[in-house]
Amino acid sequence: MSTKHNICVLISGNGSNLQALIDATKSSGPSSPALPLVNISHVISNRKNAYGLTRASDASIPSTYHNIVPYKQKQPPTEEGVQSARREYDIDLAKIIISQTPKPELVVCAGWMHILSSAFLHALDEAKIMVINLHPALPGQFNGTNAIERAHEAFRRGEITGTGVMVHRVIEAVDEGEPLVTAAIECRTGEELSELEERVHEVEWRVIVEAVGKAFEGRAKLGES
Ligand code: GRF
Secondary structure, X not given: OOOOEEEEEEEOOOOHHHHHHHHHHOOEOOEOOOOOOXXXXXXXXXXXXXXXXXXXXXXXXXXXXXXOHHHHHOOOOOHHHHHHHHHHHHHHHHHHHHOOOOOOOEEEEOOOOOOOOHHHXXXXXXXXXXXXXXXOOOOOOOOOOOHHHHHHHHHHOOOOOEEEEEEEEOOOOOOOOOEEEEEEEEXXXXXXXXXHHHHHHHHHHHHHHHHHHHHOOOOOOOOOO
């Protein structure tokens, strides 16, 4: 029985934030890992070609590709059908996570591009598994997709002086949960979007590791959820 805290990481793409967590949990050379008591026990992607799945494989971490298409194909092509498909998909996603051995104590959404429904969140809450999400903006500033681009545009319009990154608890309202860690990032006049994106990603890689460490701070006994 592992005496470490097991976490399940959800991804959709490149997986650079997953890689930051892998690097923080694995010893490499003389320096001790930033998260020595954390083990990434499983990675789940909703996209088959997510490079993060390669990163998981290279790190010998078990992974699952959970595809929503079969769920949509079973439903009529209506708004109600799509909602039903998403609910069934989320219920099965929760079952995949809860039935894992070892059972994770924490789910980390790291570049996960699928809004998790109440069906998923209720199931995880029942199983006493916390869900946190990395979002490249400050609380309440640019919820939803394309946050970095929206911040870049808002800065150019003189509406903001800076942006940031946060990791927050996941609730039904998108990107609205209680923050665990936030980090402010100054915007720079004349900076290209790609340059801001790179600076934001570098902060994400630090913040996601800090947030996972914080999620387990003060946990009485290792291995207890
Ligand atoms: C990150 O900005 C993440 O916050 C967003 O997708 C970007 C890529 O993340 N959701 P990753 O490289 O796949 O971890």
